[in-house]
Amino acid sequence: MAGTAIRTGRRSRRRTSASRENVAGWLFVAPVVAILGLFLLLPILMALWVSLTDWNGQGSPFRTGVPFVGLDNYTGLFVRDDLSRRNFMISIRNTFSYVVIVVPAQTVLALGLALAVHRRTLRGRGFFRTAFYFPSVTSSVAISVLFLFIFSDSGAVTELLAIFGVEGPQWFSDSRGLLHLLLSALGLADVDAPPPVLTGGGAFGLSWWEWLSGPSVAMCTIIVLAVWTTSGTFMLMFLAALQDIPVALEEASMLDGASRRQRLWYVTLPMLKPTLFLVLTLGLIATWQVFDQVYVMSQGGPAKTTLTPAYLSYRTAFRDFDYGSGAAISFVLFLLIVLLAALQRWVMRDRDAVGDLRRPRPRRS
Amino acid sequence: MPPAADRDAPARTAGRSRGTGAEARAPAAAFAGYAVLVFSALVFLYPFVIQVANAFKTEPDAAANPLSPIPDPVSTAGFERVFLDTGMPLWLGNSLLVTLVVTAGRVFLDSLAGYALARLRFRGRRALFSAIVAVMAVPGVVLFIPKFLVLNQLGVYDSYPALVVPVIADAAGVFIMKQFFESIPVSVEEAARIDGAGVFRTFWSVVLPMARPALITLTIISFQGTWNEFPHTLVAVQDPSLFTLPRGLADLVSGSLGAGTRYPLKLSAAVLATIPVAVVFAVFQRYFVRGANEGAEKG
Known part of the structure; x- marks a missing residue:
């Protein structure tokens, strides 16, 4: 009898402590849940509704009078032959050429810097690490202002090029595409009279010639800025991964007579593979969102060649007061980023399995 | 220095030229x-x-x-003009105010939630944690219109609360704190609990003091993130008297004052925007490094 009493007593005590922990747990997370719910989840749902309407910013978008247009704002971006589709496709083209250059460039640069800074015998490691990382922590707006000056017509880059006898372009007003310039330099096409094969056909309202322009000269300034500011962060990730490689592995490969290059290729890089794919994923996701630099440096110009989906979404909503279309653009961008993340994860898992098979056998010479 | 014989052996087989470093x-x-x-x-x-x-x-x-x-x-004409001709004194004040409030709020709220997710067994904890990880993946730029909508609907658009409240908690900070609390041994808390301390008491006077390194990391990255924050201010306020420094600077470059070149003036404003983060970076560098790497793990 006494035993049962003790047992029920203990159970009830446990129950009260469990329920107390239950209440405490929810009280502890309540502020964060409220803020993320109110300013993240709820707004996304609200914007999803707005993307299905023609709300113009007057009054509440949830009144009965707001015209419901269904998927019209979305079809406008892909199907209807008008200015909003053209702008959207131009922004996709610009950002695609931006991503294709920035992601590999920043990854290779970050990896190179990390390998250079990681050397144990290097003097002044701390200084170099700081120097490479510093641009990553400063304000994107301040950096953009600085780059406006550096690339201005009488700026540092122009002066630097002049030292080598090169006449720099007028960076921010030059809308010529790099690929176009390359094609004409090779004598394959004339920028002023593009081949009719390419101007005749096209997709989504842009001719093949327009799709193939590559980043404009103006976009190149933003590309340089992006590579310069993000490499430091990714370098730190590579450095952390390099420090995790067991010294024994390196020593073993040295004893086996592997050369520096062989060690890099068959020992270090396979060990860095997960970080490499992480850096690529994060890079892809971040570059598709480029906004601050465009807002400060170019506002989408010249000739729309620095228009990006994020900036276009902002401009469509807050300058043209077409909130429905602006929200639709941001949801398409959202979907694109989710797909990219999923795709990269899938590739990463696949590659890792192959890497694991090769990893235990660094001896190749 | 390892013995010379050890280093010579592989060098001979591999052919000279490549040494150990x-x-x-x-x-x-x-x-x-x-x-x-x-x-x-x-x-x-x-x-x-x-x-x-x-x-x-x-x-x-x-x-x-x-x-x-x-x-x-x-x-020093650039600096003089930026203080006299522009809203710089106001922007600096706003930036300072917003950064201090948001940083303090984030550190407190994120540790509370991080602790609960790491230690307290409450119903729905796992689901909530998955939700927070999912929220971290939401790209910031798709939130422009959503944030504006909710601020507008709540009637706080164009006010200090609009600048502060939506960013006063962040999922990444919760994640960092949770990871850290999980690395602290449970025994200390259990001792405090047996002594009769309540949940909050245990958290506040036993666990939190042990979390100093994580708290400093979170403080630093919150300070840096909030001081540099630009897009949120773009959709939260439009009254120039509510501008923070990055917003004011962006306005200065693209607005009417940006018409001429006036680069010394613009660059002095950019220098002012850079200095606080540069100082914090110089002093707390290793915490920045830690923050960057913790941020990486979440991906």
Whole structure:
């Protein structure tokens, strides 16, 4: 009898402590849940509704009078032959050429810097690490202002090029595409009279010639800025991964007579593979969102060649007061980023399995 | 230095030339390595030299010698004009206020939630944690219109609360704190609980003091993130008296004052925006490094 009493007593005590922990747990997370719910989840749902309407910013978008247009704002971006589709496709083209250059460039640069800074015998490691990382922590707006000056017509880059006898372009007003310039330099096409094969056909309202322009000269300034500011962060990730490689592995490969290059290729890089794919994923996701630099440096110009989906979404909503279309653009961008993340994860898992098979056998010479 | 015999053995089989590191390589190669590193460091740092130098130049000097690191003559006109002609004093004040409130709020709220997710067994904990991880993946730029909508609907658009409240908690910070609390041994808390301390008491006076390194990391990255925050201010306020420094600076460059070149003025404003983060970075560098790497793990 006494035993049962003790047992029920203990159970009830446990129950009260469990329920107390239950209440405490929810009280502890309540502020964060409220803020993320109110300013993240709820707004996304609200914007999803707005993307299905023609709300113009007057009054509440949830009144009965707001015209419901269904998927019209979305079809406008892909199907209807008008200015909003053209702008959207131009922004996709610009950002695609931006991503294709920035992601590999920043990854290779970050990896190179990390390998250079990681050397144990290097003097002044701390200084170099700081120097490479510093641009990553400063304000994107301040950096953009600085780059406006550096690339201005009488700026540092122009002066630097002049030292080598090169006449720099007028960076921010030059809308010529790099690929176009390359094609004409090779004598394959004339920028002023593009081949009719390419101007005749096209997709989504842009001719093949327009799709193939590559980043404009103006976009190149933003590309340089992006590579310069993000490499430091990714370098730190590579450095952390390099420090995790067991010294024994390196020593073993040295004893086996592997050369520096062989060690890099068959020992270090396979060990860095997960970080490499992480850096690529994060890079892809971040570059598709480029906004601050465009807002400060170019506002989408010249000739729309620095228009990006994020900036276009902002401009469509807050300058043209077409909130429905602006929200639709941001949801398409959202979907694109989710797909990219999923795709990269899938590739990463696949590659890792192959890497694991090769990893235990660094001896190749 | 390892024994010479040890290093010679592999060197002989691999054919000479490749040693164990820089010290075994020809001095020329080591020198070239340093030269490349020094050149890279110059590429990464010289733009900041240009920024500071040109902020102290006169307008004709900045236009004629943009590359020169030495202002000739030294002029503080840029800084004077930025304080007299623009909203700079106000922007600085707003930035300071917003950064302090948001940083304090984030550190407190994120640790509360991080602790609960790491230690307290409450119903729905796992689901909530998955939700927070999912929220971290939501790209910031798709939130422009959503945030504006909710601020507008709540009637707080264009106010201090609009600048502060939506960003006063962040999922990444919760994640960092949770990871840290999980690394602290449970025994200490259990002792406190047996002594009769309540949940909050245990958290506040036992666990939190042990979490100092994580708290400093979170403080630093919150400070940096909030001080530099730009897009949120774009959709939260439009009244120039509510501008923070990045917003004011962006306005200065693209607005009416941006019409002329006036680079010394703009660059002095950019210098002012850079200094606080640069100082914090210099003092707490290792915490930045930790923050960057913790941020990486979440991906």
